[in-house]
Amino acid sequence: MSDPIDVAAETPGDGLPPLREVIATHGLDARRSLGQNFLFDLNLTGRIARAGGEIDQGTVIEIGPGPGGLTRALLGAGARRVIAIERDSRCRGVLAEIAAVWPGRLETIEGDALDIDVAALGEAPRRVIANLPYNVATPLLIGWLRHASAFERFVLMFQKEVVDRLAARPGTKDYGRLSVITQWLCEVRPLFDVNPRAFTPPPKVVSTVVRIDPRPQPLAPARMETLERVTAAAFGQRRKMLRASLKALGDAEGLCAAAGLDPTARAETIPVEGFAALARAVDAAGSV
Numbered sequence: 001m002s003d004p005i006d007v008a009a010e011t012p013g014d015g016l017p018p019l020r021e022v023i024a025t026h027g028l029d030a031r032r033s034l035g036q037n038f039l040f041d042l043n044l045t046g047r048i049a050r051a052g053g054e055i056d057q058g059t060v061i062e063i064g065p066g067p068g069g070l071t072r073a074l075l076g077a078g079a080r081r082v083i084a085i086e087r088d089s090r091c092r093g094v095l096a097e098i099a100a101v102w103p104g105r106l107e108t109i110e111g112d113a114l115d116i117d118v119a120a121l122g123e124a125p126r127r128v129i130a131n132l133p134y135n136v137a138t139p140l141l142i143g144w145l146r147h148a149s150a151f152e153r154f155v156l157m158f159q160k161e162v163v164d165r166l167a168a169r170p171g172t173k174d175y176g177r178l179s180v181i182t183q184w185l186c187e188v189r190p191l192f193d194v195n196p197r198a199f200t201p202p203p204k205v206v207s208t209v210v211r212i213d214p215r216p217q218p219l220a221p222a223r224m225e226t227l228e229r230v231t232a233a234a235f236g237q238r239r240k241m242l243r244a245s246l247k248a249l250g251d252a253e254g255l256c257a258a259a260g261l262d263p264t265a266r267a268e269t270i271p272v273e274g275f276a277a278l279a280r281a282v283d284a285a286g287s288v
C-alpha cells in the first residue's frame with residue numbers, strides 16, 4: 001500500500017493548487033538530464049526558506065524553481081523580491097501563476113544559471129537559496145565564490161558528499177580544494193540532511209542543506225587564482241609530500257620555507273591559512 005498523501009503538508013495556503021496537482025496539470029514529469037528532483041514537503045521548503053534569514057530585505061535568487069515548491073515557501077516566508085532562474089521552459093506557465101499571486105515580487109529568468117552573472121542580479125543584500133540541480137551544483141558555487149562579496153548568504157541543497165567536502169577540516173579524508181577555497185572565503189555550516197524519499201523522484205544519495213556565509217574579508221590575504229593553482233598542485237597528488245607535489249610551481253622547498261610550512265607535510269594536513277601563505281609565496285617568487 002502506498003503512503004497516504006498528506007494534503008495539508010502540500011498546500012502552502014497561497015491559494016495555488018498542491019504541487020502534485022501542478023506537476024500533473026503542467027506535464028512536468030521530472031527529467032534526469034536537468035537534475036530534476038522535486039520537493040513537495042512544506043516543512044522542508046519552509047525550513048530552507050527560513051534559513052535564509054532576513055529575506056524581507058534585498059533579493060533572493062533561486063536557481064531552478066521547477067514547479068515552484070521552494071519559490072512558494074520563499075514568498076510565503078516574506079521574501080521581498082525573488083529572482084528565479086530556470087532552464088526548463090515547461091515551467092514558464094506555473095511560475096507565471098505564482099508571480100500573479102505575489103505581484104511585483106517574483107521575476108523569472110529563463111536560461112542556464114551557469115551563463116548568468118548572478119552576482120549582479122537585483123539589489124543587495126543578495127541571498128542565493130536553492131535546491132540545486134546536482135549536475136551543475138559545484139561549478140555554480142565556484143563561480144559565485146569568485147564574487148563572494150556580492151552575496152550575503154547562500155542556503156543550498158547539495159549531495160551530502162559535497163557538503164562533507166565543503167565543511168571538512170584539515171586531517172580528514174574529505175578535506176581538499178573545495179574545502180580550502182570555500183572556507184577561505186566563507187563560513188560553512190551544514191544545517192540538516194534530507195532523506196532521498198523527500199524528493200520526487202528520489203535521488204540515489206542523501207542530500208544536505210548547508211548555509212554558507214561570505215566573510216567580510218578572506219581568512220588570510222591571497223589571490224584566488226593563485227590559491228586555486230596551489231591547491232590544484234597540492235591536492236592533485238595528495239599522498240605526496242609538499243616538496244614533491246609543489247614542484248610544478250617552482251622551487252617547492254623554497255616556497256614551503258617562505259610560507260613557513262614543513263616540506264615533508266602532505267596537503268591534507270595544511271590549514272587554509274597555510275595554503276594562503278603558500279599562494280603569497282608563489283606570487284612573491286613570480287614577481288621577483
Ligand SMILES: C[S@@+](CC[C@H](N)C(=O)[O-])C[C@H]1O[C@@H](n2cnc3c(N)ncnc32)[C@H](O)[C@@H]1O
Pocket residue numbers: 034035036037038039040063064065066067068069070071085086087088111112113114131132133134136
Ligand atoms: C533539484 S530540482 C529543484 C526544483 C525545485 N526548486 C524543488 O525544490 O522542488 C533542480 C531544478 O533546476 C533546474 N535546472 C537544471 N539545470 C539548470 C541550469 N543550468 N540553470 C537553471 N536551472 C537549472 C531544473 O530544471 C530543476 O527545475
